[in-house]
Amino acid sequence: MEVHSHEHRHFMPKRPHGLLGLGEAKYKEMYQESINDPAAFWGRIGKTYDWFKPFDDNKVAHSDFHTPDIRWFEGGQTNISYNCLDRHVAAGLGDRPAATFEGDEGEVFPFTYSELLARVSQTANVLRDAGVSKGDRVTLCMPMIPQLMISMLACARIGAVHSVVFAGFSADAVADRIVDAGSSIVITATEGVRGGKTVPIKSIVDNAIIVAEQRGVNVTRVFVTSRNGQAGVEAREGEEGWVSGRDVNMDALAAAASPECEPVAMDAEDPLFLLYTSGSTGKPKGVLHTTAGYMVYAGETFKYIFDHPGPSGAAECSDVHFCTADVGWITGHSYLTYGPLLNGAHSVAFEGVPTYPHPGRFWEIIQKHKVTTFYTAPTALRSLMVHGDEPVLKHDLSSLRVLGTVGEPINPEAWTWYHSVVGKKQLPIVDTWWQTETGGVMITPLPGVTTLMPGSATKPFFGVKPVVLHQDGEVAEANEAGHLTIGQAWPGMMRTIFGDHERFRETYFSQFPGHYTTGDGGRIDEEGNVWIMGRMDDVINVSGHRLGTAEVESALGEHHDVVESAVVGAPHAIKGEGIYCFVTLRAGATPSDELRAALKQTVRKSIGPIASPDAIHFTQELPKTRSGKIMRRILRKIAAGDEEEMGDTSTLADSSVVGRLMKSRQAFA
Numbered sequence: 065m066e067v068h069s070h071e072h073r074h075f076m077p078k079r080p081h082g083l084l085g086l087g088e089a090k091y092k093e094m095y096q097e098s099i100n101d102p103a104a105f106w107g108r109i110g111k112t113y114d115w116f117k118p119f120d121d122n123k124v125a126h127s128d129f130h131t132p133d134i135r136w137f138e139g140g141q142t143n144i145s146y147n148c149l150d151r152h153v154a155a156g157l158g159d160r161p162a163a164t165f166e167g168d169e170g171e172v173f174p175f176t177y178s179e180l181l182a183r184v185s186q187t188a189n190v191l192r193d194a195g196v197s198k199g200d201r202v203t204l205c206m207p208m209i210p211q212l213m214i215s216m217l218a219c220a221r222i223g224a225v226h227s228v229v230f231a232g233f234s235a236d237a238v239a240d241r242i243v244d245a246g247s248s249i250v251i252t253a254t255e256g257v258r259g260g261k262t263v264p265i266k267s268i269v270d271n272a273i274i275v276a277e278q279r280g281v282n283v284t285r286v287f288v289t290s291r292n293g294q295a296g297v298e299a300r301e302g303e304e305g306w307v308s309g310r311d312v313n314m315d316a317l318a319a320a321a322s323p324e325c326e327p328v329a330m331d332a333e334d335p336l337f338l339l340y341t342s343g344s345t346g347k348p349k350g351v352l353h354t355t356a357g358y359m360v361y362a363g364e365t366f367k368y369i370f371d372h373p374g375p376s377g378a379a380e381c382s383d384v385h386f387c388t389a390d391v392g393w394i395t396g397h398s399y400l401t402y403g404p405l406l407n408g409a410h411s412v413a414f415e416g417v418p419t420y421p422h423p424g425r426f427w428e429i430i431q432k433h434k435v436t437t438f439y440t441a442p443t444a445l446r447s448l449m450v451h452g453d454e455p456v457l458k459h460d461l462s463s464l465r466v467l468g469t470v471g472e473p474i475n476p477e478a479w480t481w482y483h484s485v486v487g488k489k490q491l492p493i494v495d496t497w498w499q500t501e502t503g504g505v506m507i508t509p510l511p512g513v514t515t516l517m518p519g520s521a522t523k524p525f526f527g528v529k530p531v532v533l534h535q536d537g538e539v540a541e542a543n544e545a546g547h548l549t550i551g552q553a554w555p556g557m558m559r560t561i562f563g564d565h566e567r568f569r570e571t572y573f574s575q576f577p578g579h580y581t582t583g584d585g586g587r588i589d590e591e592g593n594v595w596i597m598g599r600m601d602d603v604i605n606v607s608g609h610r611l612g613t614a615e616v617e618s619a620l621g622e623h624h625d626v627v628e629s630a631v632v633g634a635p636h637a638i639k640g641e642g643i644y645c646f647v648t649l650r651a652g653a654t655p656s657d658e659l660r661a662a663l664k665q666t667v668r669k670s671i672g673p674i675a676s677p678d679a680i681h682f683t684q685e686l687p688k689t690r691s692g693k694i695m696r697r698i699l700r701k702i703a704a705g706d707e708e709e710m711g712d713t714s715t716l717a718d719s720s721v722v723g724r725l726m727k728s729r730q731a732f733a
């Protein structure tokens with residue numbers, strides 16, 4: 065991963081906003097204060113946001129990593145939708161672009177701050193009139209259309225807790241999340257369109273609701289919007305799947321609703337949203353973020369990392385931010401929706417896929433909308449690199465100032481391509497490390513300030529104290545690899561796992577008391593650069609999406625021919641990690657390609673296409689210890705085809721199994 069580490073790179077973004085003309089010395093000074101006196105640091109920043117009631121200066125930061133109990137900006141009351149919209153309209157930014165949605169076929173749906181405020185208020189009024197109130201969990205399962213962002217902000221406006229579920233999940237996976245959240249309200253769309261293909265989202269939701277009902281959670285109201293409210297398929301009563309009394313036409317109701325809606329005053333620690341993510345067990349976790357801490361952290365990280373002047377400088381700023389993530393993931397929450405809007409920035413969202421109708425689609429969007437800050441995932445870059453430089457070179461990318469990546473380590477080849485072909489060797493690349501749980505970016509270069517180290521996410525953001533610990537809890541020396549933990553609270557961190565505070569404590573705070581455990585391995589070099597070394601737990605990263613191997617195993621187990629399975633990640637040229645499944649069949653079942661296809665189908669049905677196995681290796685034996693524990697370390701080596709460095713196999717009950725499995729290894733398709 066570490067390349068050219070001797071070559072220090074320092075790039076100033078074109079047309080810097082002077083925000084970060086502050087230089088490395090100033091960063092260090094600010095960072096020190098943020099660690100030594102977080103209350104003073106964040107208290108000062110917190111005051112730059114709008115509050116209905118100011119927070120208590122003595123209660124800016126409260127944290128106890130043992131209980132755990134984390135609170136920020138206590139005593140304060142605010143509303144994030146107010147801070148994203150009303151505040152800017154009141155300051156005269158109403159006519160500035162807030163969000164532009166680029167449709168699959170290149171249709172453009174632009175919204176100014178005033179327009180977005182009106183649409184959000186209308187939707188909020190519809191929800192409120194239907195009885196949705198503060199604290200209710202509302203599940204949003206929608207494609208990348210304006211109504212998704214509008215619905216999130218509408219929930220936030222009335223204090224409802226949004227739980228966005230990625231529209232690529234299966235009905236079963238959507239049902240799990242509805243049930244866990246106890247969510248009786250769903251907002252969805254008739255269909256999604258990606259890469260020219262239609263995804264029947266409403267019917268996935270219909271099926272999910274049936275499953276949820278069997279499990280005791282009744283969905284009483286489904287708000288159905290059409291794909292873009294202006295064209296495309298309309299949600300119509302009487303259509304197949306339409307449940308009268310339950311389903312209502314959101315477009316019609318919103319159009320008739322008042323464009324003014326009083327935002328609810330939310331206490332700083334009132335829940336803002338839930339977002340489900342995978343852990344090392346089979347059950348996804350409902351990560352809970354609260355109002356004020358998340359708001360301040362999302363806003364500030366966006367501002368510094370993408371070199372935006374913030375709301376006070378937004379009128380003169382012609383920046384256009386394009387984040388390619390789906391709103392269904394945390395990146396789409398923090399850096400497509402909340403972070404940019406909190407700053408009065410212009411956010412571009414894209415409905416489609418990077419290769420449709422041609423592999424230059426991202427670059428075409430950058431040219432078309434004069435994008436200045438571009439944020440994507442290494443897996444997307446790798447999938448585009450294979451098409452060569454021409455699709456990039458064909459487009460005018462001179463508007464770009466800052467490039468960013470997120471979601472997984474960026475390999476040297478992808479970094480170099482991004483830097484030289486996309487960035488013409490001139491632009492800073494911010495490799496941002498963070499997690500659904502952290503709310504916002506934790507480790508990142510600041511453009512123009514930090515010396516870039518390809519392969520390293522470099523320095524901690526303000527308020528973030530990375531600590532690498534050995535298994536025994538000892539702090540690692542410089543360059544020693546260990547568990548990456550965070551030593552103190554930051555405003556954007558999750559507050560609990562919904563409905564399971566004990567699991568929250570156990571997962572993140574029990575292994576190293578007093579530290580938040582990230583689950584990633586890492587090391588910190590002499591200069592304080594953080595090098596992320598991948599997950600230490602049974603979580604794999606497939607195309608920047610996090611997946612628990614236990615979830616895939618439990619899905620495989622749903623097939624009646626499967627007795628046992630063991631799933632591991634293995635290096636994949638495009639996806640980063642691919643899903644490699646060792647499967648033991650019941651007596652009488654015959655291994656075949658048909659069965660492989662059926663098992664893949666089982667997983668897709670249980671989780672969704674993102675979890676589709678890349679290789680299925682039938683085997684009647686797995687490397688187990690004498691006590692019967694599957695040795696995953698060895699399976700990972702076999703899946704990777706890594707015959708050397710197999711490590712110690714002496715604890716295996718039968719070590720000859722390793723050679724046999726290596727021989728029958730399956731290549732990724």
Ligand code: WT7
Pocket residue numbers: 341394395469470471472473474495496497498499500501521582583584596598599605608609610
């Ligand atoms: C896991 C979190 C944060 C938004 C997207 C993923 C991996 C994330 C990086 C990076 C190396 C990274 C980590 C982390 N990861 N960013 N820049 N370099 N690894 O969010 O689904 O919560 O996954 O993604 O392993 O723990 P997520």
